[in-house]
Amino acid sequence: MTDAPDVGELTPPDRTLMGPGPSDVHPRVLRAMSTPLVGHLDPSFVAVMDEVQELLRYTFRTDNQWTIPVSGTGSASMEAAIGNLVEPGDTMLVPTNGYFGGRMASMARRAGGEVVHVDAPWGEPLDPADVQDAFDEHQPDVLGFVHAETSTGVRQPNVPELTSIAHEHDAYVIADCVTSLGGVEMRVDEWDVDVAYSGPQKCLSCPPGASPLTLNDRAMDRVLSRETEPRSWYLDLSLLEGYWGEERAYHHTAPITNVYALREALRLVAEEGIERRWERHLDVAGALKAGLETMGLEMNAPDEYWLPSLNAVRVPGGVDDSAVIGYLLDAYDLEIASGLGDLSGEIWRIGCMGHSARPKNVTYVTAALGDALTAQGADVDVDAGLAATSEHLGE
């Protein structure tokens, strides 16, 4: 048995977070995290819960009553969505065009569902015609798609087309908005999305731990009329309804501090205005993109489905992607990430999310990445890149 370990003070490095999340957290949100706690059934906390739900509705662009933070990180809200919508015997249609479609499939199978696929290569969005074909062939009960693929930097366009195909087949639509909520245009009600989930540590710039989820009445009716219980007690929405709904009955101890932080992060969204925030992400990430392209790099996604919150940049020939990532971390305290799955070694993933989507940050990334590439002997024009970033920012 060990003696008391001698663990020193917490002194993490001072990173600039431009990877796929977490993003830099706003000082106001950090301050909210250090607020002393009240109980999870305290009347004052019940008021906070109401406020968070209202702010989440605003951010999701929805009037859905069932709009809550799930007590866990983004994968928990994802499994809450899938595990409650999918019953044994149901069929779920999932995409193959990125890492998170695979995760959807695994969760649907564990929920007892059958999984069928709609194909698209990694790095491309789904084609509505393929979705139509998959519906005609498989008649799935649930369609899952990824609005903003963190693994490939692809934004799924045509969301209303996808939802209308699904609804013509009486199916339900689950949208993964982990890397879009609060940064990239997503209109849950107008686009007729039945269920959407997200994480707080991306475009909301909030520490992970309480993750947004919204369901319309149609989806919640399905959840509440299941024939079998969901396979997770912790993520059972019919039980969570008791706590977040009118009854306020004890289910589990909510992560109070994370709810405080989410509240503050969402207040920042409301103060800025959601449309203006989407614009800012386009502008600031656009400056990054202009800088990198002018420098001589290539984006992985064409402009039609470029994802401003997650920029997939192709690794130039002869450059060691991991060495560049390590150099940026060591020399610049700057985090960017490598590719995953089919794009492993081929791209870097540079986030531009929430509080990280600032002119200062993209200028820093442009300069630092330019230096790292120069150190690797790559032929890049850093000065031209920086000038393009600056011009795009209107500086």
Added chain:
Amino acid sequence: MTDAPDVGELTPPDRTLMGPGPSDVHPRVLRAMSTPLVGHLDPSFVAVMDEVQELLRYTFRTDNQWTIPVSGTGSASMEAAIGNLVEPGDTMLVPTNGYFGGRMASMARRAGGEVVHVDAPWGEPLDPADVQDAFDEHQPDVLGFVHAETSTGVRQPNVPELTSIAHEHDAYVIADCVTSLGGVEMRVDEWDVDVAYSGPQKCLSCPPGASPLTLNDRAMDRVLSRETEPRSWYLDLSLLEGYWGEERAYHHTAPITNVYALREALRLVAEEGIERRWERHLDVAGALKAGLETMGLEMNAPDEYWLPSLNAVRVPGGVDDSAVIGYLLDAYDLEIASGLGDLSGEIWRIGCMGHSARPKNVTYVTAALGDALTAQGADVDVDAGLAATSEHLGE
């Protein structure tokens, strides 16, 4: 669609938390919560993960390699334990002597297991003879028991007897230590507990969001040799092994800030010393108990299985338990809780956990509860109670 909601600054009341959790959080832990984040795969965070695991092992009194914080509140670590140990077709033996045995049963059923019961009334511990009988009758694969029943204020004595009965039947033991870890003696290795889980917001006085779990090699071997996948992707320990084990592969984004906070809360445990911390809980809760008994109140549990971290106090005849709770909240900013289930209306539950287990707090509770009872016309001797508390504290 709503316009941007006008939500004001976060100004929660300044509560003293003496309910069943969360408990008062130490200022050092609150400060850790406001530390800027690094990425969940940052080398510096990997070092933090190692430190947290080492500190958790110390606190659980174990050398178990598989000792981690689960990314959720206590119910998530509970479901991680049950959902990974129980496979479809397995039988789990759970107790009926409190609220959390019922939750164990629900989780085991959702995992595909059969549930059998060992009976004891609410407010009493399990009798090893009854556990023996239940094993002989049902031959369960897994025994779950609650070491510290938050709903009844009962400490389960005879833990080594329970584990030895289970092991004689080749079964696995899961211990609910939500309200004991870090406050009440629990020796995972010495007492031969296969799996133990806890929450951070009780005797560790850490905000909820990352919850301790430990499995010995025997239990982890069982998890890794399952025939079917666990039914939750989020809580699948074979996947979490990839992140917390040597590989450090991405599974989900850890709740970085909650891990920082848990690290600081566990440092406080190590600085105090685990045995000394158990003693402090006995001393300080003992002073509360002496004060309340001298005042004229009755504890629900006899001394042999009194739980210092959660004091179940009987509501005197003619007193409205909810009115007292409301009075304490309004007049004293003090949280205590009502009874649950079979003990609803019969007891108050007064926590004495972690940073809340301080002389100042128990004196305050004694005085405030005395005042509330006097206001209700109950016949209590507040002065004598306060003197007894003070004497017990050696003041």
